[in-house]
Amino acid sequence: MKPPLLEARGLSKHYPVGNRRRRAMLHAVDEVDLVIGRGECVGLVGESGCGKSTLVRLLARLIDPTAGTIVLDGADTTAVSQSRFVGMPDRARIQVVFQDPTESLNPAFRVFKAIADPLLQLLGLRDRPKLAARVHRAADLVGLPRELLTRYPHQLSGGQRARVGIARAIAVEPSLLILDEPTSALDVSVQAVILHLLADLRAALGMSYLFVSHDLNVVRLLCSRIVVMYLGRVVETAPTDVLFTAPRHPYTQALISAIPDPARRGEQRPRLDGSPRSPVDPDPKTCRFHGRCPIGTDRCTGAMPALRPFGEAHFTACHFA
Amino acid sequence: MTGQLQIDRLSLVFRTRHGAVRALEDVSLSIERGEILGVVGESGSGKSVLAYAVIGLQDPAAEVLGGRILFGGLDMLAASEQARADVRGRELAMIFQSPRTALNPIRKVGRQIEDILRQHANVSSGELRRHAINALARVRIPDPERRYHAYPFELSGGMCQRVMIAMALACSPFLLIADEPTTGLDVTTQAVIMDLIRDLSRSARMSTLLITHDLGLAGEYCDRIAVMHAGHVVEVASVEKLLDHPAHPYTQQLLGATPTPQSTIEGLTAIPGQLPDLRHDLPACRFSARCARRVAACEERPLPWVSIGPDHLVRCQVPL
Known part of the structure; x- marks a missing residue:
């Protein structure tokens, strides 16, 4: 059997905070295991500050992990440092579409140059006609009219900028496309277009997706499996339909019951109140959700719950799941 | 019967160097006491302009061409700045x-x-x-x-x-205007904040104008919803009617483009075209260029208010 496309084991990222008198570590991502299969679309959800974006940066090798390994196609990418990885052929195999297409495009680059840049930098494609052919192909794939290639980002609409961001990422034909909130800056009418485009691209190019979003209704549409993070740790992962119909972790349950749904209008639903614990020097024996959790007991401060299997591809990190 | 807030045929333009932007045209809405009214639309539809006009904090470049805003009997547009300042923050x-x-x-x-x-x-x-x-x-x-x-x-x-x-x-206050109060908050926090706004509105019999781009959110918390498109209110109805039997083609398409806990990627439909440029000469129905149901009558002025049923109004010549 072929190994999965990407396999992260025990991935952690800690940042030093505090001052000279009191040193502390902020645990942005803690011991995360994540597997992404070939052609699979995995969703990553969680509230702001839970470490989603840090995990994205780690997986894309934009920052070095504190601990853990990332195996891409059987090869350990974490064996070399991030600064060395930049010059390696594997660099082009993982691409990221960043959150806000307005912020993440260079305002001084015309669209053509924005899409051509990764081809030049990562693949060293210097031959002008070949480069133009690749840029045109990427633009065609995302439905970007060729006459827009000479424009600057500020001359484009939000939906067109989102297409440029996607075209730039797929131009180098990556195996894994990481989408960090790709539609959160867009109106629903444009969001629908971009979601259809992403679904079609995956079918056409056979890429794997890691789709990061805070909107569960959007994640549901594209992903076959969803990973839920809370304060740097994975608390639950399950096939999409299982996660929505039978969530086992109390945080996942709260997340799903918080989705606005006119069909459940007027119902008094359990709400998750309070604020999360501090991610600075967290107690390694205390469940991160303890304090906000409706069912927490003393057991949750005695031992950190590990991910346990519940049926096929369903794992939950809760003592009482 | 007059409501807590009554907006009558309000038209507002922004005078800019690049021409007049017709941000609101012929907007009429009313809110009853204790009611939560949602104003839903995509960015650029004029929903925030409407909110700022009601509270009297509009941009200096804004010019009201016509219409009235009546708040508990006070004509907000004709009243002195002092009279408006007295109302703001208190009522x-x-x-x-x-x-x-x-x-x-x-x-x-x-x-x-x-x-x-x-x-x-x-x-x-x-x-x-x-x-x-x-x-x-x-x-x-x-x-x-x-x-x-x-x-x-x-x-x-x-x-x-x-x-x-x-x-x-x-x-x-008698009226609370909430302009995208939960945008940028987590979904769990959003639920807590929206529950709070709803419960406080109910217990104090306060009227609430909820401005949001999220049709799902408006659907869960509002009594009635007004849908805006390019400076027009295109449809106003109770939540149930608007979600189950939309009468305006734009409302129907907006519903089709909004992901819900029940939708699938195949069922999700995009809205063709984009918002018209509000600086140019606009057709009577500002949605007509994007609309599949367009007929010759769509060019006729004025754009009618069609009553579909009790408390269900739509601005369309050929409603669904």
């Missing part, structure tokens, strides 16, 4: 998007609530602090005595929004 309050930037960053949140009370409420200076702490407790901020001394940067986004709501409700 008419607003909560803004991104609470952290709307609060004063260098003043304790308790003091900011006291400022409102000192300005608008008949509270003696000795009582200010107790009232401010009560206001914080009312929006279910845990440990209000301690939070009184907090600066906005010390509070989470959800907490800051609660402080905003506490400030808005400090003088028990």
Whole structure:
């Protein structure tokens, strides 16, 4: 059997905070295991500050992990440092579409140059006609009219900028496309277009997706499996339909019951109140959700719950799941 | 019967260097006492312009071409600035998007609530602090005595929004305007904040104008919804009717493009075309260029208000 496309084991990222008198570590991502299969679309959800974006940066090798390994196609990418990885052929195999297409495009680059840049930098494609052919192909794939290639980002609409961001990422034909909130800056009418485009691209190019979003209704549409993070740790992962119909972790349950749904209008639903614990020097024996959790007991401060299997591809990190 | 707030045929343009932007045209809406009315639309549809016009904080470049805004009998557009300032903050309050930037960053949140009370409420200076702490407790901020001394940067986004709501409700207003109150907050926090706004509106019989781009959110919390497109209110109806039997083609397409817990990627439909440029000459129906049901009558002025049923109005020549 072929190994999965990407396999992260025990991935952690800690940042030093505090001052000279009191040193502390902020645990942005803690011991995360994540597997992404070939052609699979995995969703990553969680509230702001839970470490989603840090995990994205780690997986894309934009920052070095504190601990853990990332195996891409059987090869350990974490064996070399991030600064060395930049010059390696594997660099082009993982691409990221960043959150806000307005912020993440260079305002001084015309669209053509924005899409051509990764081809030049990562693949060293210097031959002008070949480069133009690749840029045109990427633009065609995302439905970007060729006459827009000479424009600057500020001359484009939000939906067109989102297409440029996607075209730039797929131009180098990556195996894994990481989408960090790709539609959160867009109106629903444009969001629908971009979601259809992403679904079609995956079918056409056979890429794997890691789709990061805070909107569960959007994640549901594209992903076959969803990973839920809370304060740097994975608390639950399950096939999409299982996660929505039978969530086992109390945080996942709260997340799903918080989705606005006119069909459940007027119902008094359990709400998750309070604020999360501090991610600075967290107690390694205390469940991160303890304090906000409706069912927490003393057991949750005695031992950190590990991910346990519940049926096929369903794992939950809760003592009482 | 006149409601708490009545907007009558309001038209507003922005005078810019690149021509007049027709931001609102012929907008009519009313809110009854204790009602939550949602105003839903995509960015650029004019929903925030409408909110700012009601509270009288519109941009200096804005010019009202016609129409009236009646708030409890007071004509807000004809009234003096002094009369409007008296109403603002006391009878008419607003909560803004991104609470952290709307609060004063260098003043304790308790003091900011006291400022409102000192300005608008008949509270003696000795009582200010107790009232401010009560206001914080009312929006279910845990440990209000301690939070009184907090600066906005010390509070989470959800907490800051609660402080905003506490400030808005400090003088028990008749009408609350909430402009995207939960955009940028987590979905779990959004649910708590929206429950809070709904419960406080209900218990105080306060009217609420909820501006949002999220049809799902409006569907769960509002009594009625007005859909805006390019400066027009295209449809107003009760939540049930609007969601189950939309009459305007735009409403139907907006519903089709909004992901719900039930939708699939195949079922999700995009809305063709984009918002028209509001600086140019516009057809009578500003949606007609994007509409598959367009007929010759769509060019006729004025654009009619068609009554589909009790409390269900739509601005379309060929409603669904």
